[in-house]
Amino acid sequence: MTSPPDATTAPPPATAQTVVPKVRVPFWDNARFVCVTLVVVGHAIQRQTADSDNALIVYLFLYAWHMPAFAIISGYFSKTGSPNARQMKKVLTDILLPYVIMETIWTLVQFLVEGKREFNPTQPSWTLWFLLALGIFRLILPYVALIRWPLFWSVAISVGVGYFDNVDTTFSLSRAIGILPFFVLGWKVREWGLIDRFRVMDRQAWWLRLSAVGVLALWLAVVVAFLPTWREMDLRFWFFYDRSYEGLGEDQWWGGMFRLVCIALAVLLSAAFFVLIPRHETWMTGFGQATMYIYLLHSFVLYPIRETGILRDENSSAMWLVTMILASIAVSIALASPAVRRVFRPLIEPKPSWLFLDSDAGGRSKTDPTGSRRDAQTGRPGR
Template sequence: MERQPLFDNAKFAAVALVVCAHTWMPLLAADRVVGAVVLTVAAFAMPVFITLCGYFAQPRPGRPQVDGARLIAQLVVPYLVFQVLYNVVGMVLERKLGPIPLLEPRWLTWFLLSLLLWRLSVPLWTALRHPLPVAVLIALGSGALHAFPAELALGRTLGFLPWFVLGLVLRPRHFELLRRLAVRRLAPFGLLLTFAAVWAAHPYLLDAGWLEYTGTAAQLGVGYPVWLTVRIALGLLSLLAAASFLAVLPAGRLRWTSLGAASLYVYLLHGLPLKALQASGVYHARVLRHAWTALPLYGAFALGLAVLLALPPSVRLLRPLVQPPVERLLRQPGVLHREA
């Protein structure tokens, strides 16, 4: 499949915003505007990223629906590498030794484990006549559980599932609709409406737990009907924001378009610098705890970090971590040269 600039633009822009949100997250409660910006970005950045993962996981002629070699090389082995790495770094920062649970994702590794489970389930979704409503019902029903276990990132795996399935059912004509002039003119208002709704709800009715998909109704301390209502409202708001975000993005090739091919590098590797930044104590500086200083300064740091991690020299240097050499484990190592 020929690379399309729009998708590379979307992948890098989405992952760069994820880095921004994670960089701003420690200040969520310090300033209401910062909190609203963080939660607005959280409402659509990961959904867009996951939807694109689903779109590129669509079955293609001459390629199996579940390619075991690709999953091992691109998800299983990197998950194990970063699960160990993040647990070791966590033990050092916390000065506390302990076992490394392989099925309880640490920090950012939940995405690799969830993506593995979603990719394995592709044949199930492609066999259904209406896969998206089924995925939505599963996600909405998950809130009735007493609690999400730590294993398999179950909360996020089920909560974000509709976005992956949405990617599976999307076709090029759907993205073409977002490129229409009328849609592109209205798109900024969609993002503004999302921000206004989040600002009105935060911090009284909305916190990060709702948008990170980590809590059932019981874990969030609300009744299931309330959880269901909020989850549906957030889902519709996230869909509006995600569509608006894709509509405002340029579809042509830009100077940073090529960085989209390294979006997974940015996602997996940005956690280590952020943990170091948090450990430095800089977040305690009073001057950096206001919207007019925190948003531009930490935002510039986050964007710079995203660009740095996506540059070709960084990719070459860090490839052994993100794409470990596992050819000897595979029967068909040639599949590793195809795009994920």
């Protein structure tokens, strides 16, 4: 049983003359907005983690699962069939072109502020790694779908790549491979029909929501209880999935086992997070339709704050931590506003019809590469 369409009335049945409209399901937009806002929070408080235990607690609590949850959503809305011309164009217009544009802008900014004279698109600047990872995921998913036990192999590859120093951050390859299991898990959740089978779109039972709160609270308690250990071993870098185990200071054979624990922890915490996301339309639902703008633009807002060093020493207090968290929420809302979207649409959603052999630049572009269009009749992602 699927949740009712996101509309006041049911759509007409599909016929040869009737095209079933695609509507957005509030749950996914709510989840995406919360995820991207947590990304902004994590980047905003990162400088404070060196001097503030409170900041490190929040940072470790979030980084254990918030990007894996984002990757799960991306996988859920990805297609596995052989890509047609329109879909291949959308990889260019939704992912690769925004990446090149934003990487060029970042190079100019770093030249003007830091005097850095280097343009190297093979090494993504700061937040841009996820765009390249999405591009890699979309390109390989049709092949992944052909093999048996794809989820098992994605986990095995993610764990195994940590033993190789020569797989690095070039084109975000190490990080893409590291978080691949979450993307594949999202796709398999759709393939298995778990959303419908367990009626995920329905309001969750109180005991399940209480259990989800308990899971997240337990992880927070573990972070607080063993904080000196986590700081000493630089646990936060394990949650980046972008370094070899030797690069993380652990060249023992069990390094892979620890990554496996991180993956299992991320899945558990992500599941708890999804249980707590509102199923109905809320104040943040509309903002969840523009998470691409938040993700790509927030780094320019935070860059001056990070580089001035004002979030160190005495400015790493709990008051400053709360201030930065609230400011991050405000930044997310502002960057998803219609005014900002109108101004920056040519950069975030380029439509270069001149680039292609025909006039179709890939159809109407989306405001988020994860995609959340769902068929109003089946409740499944649009094909």
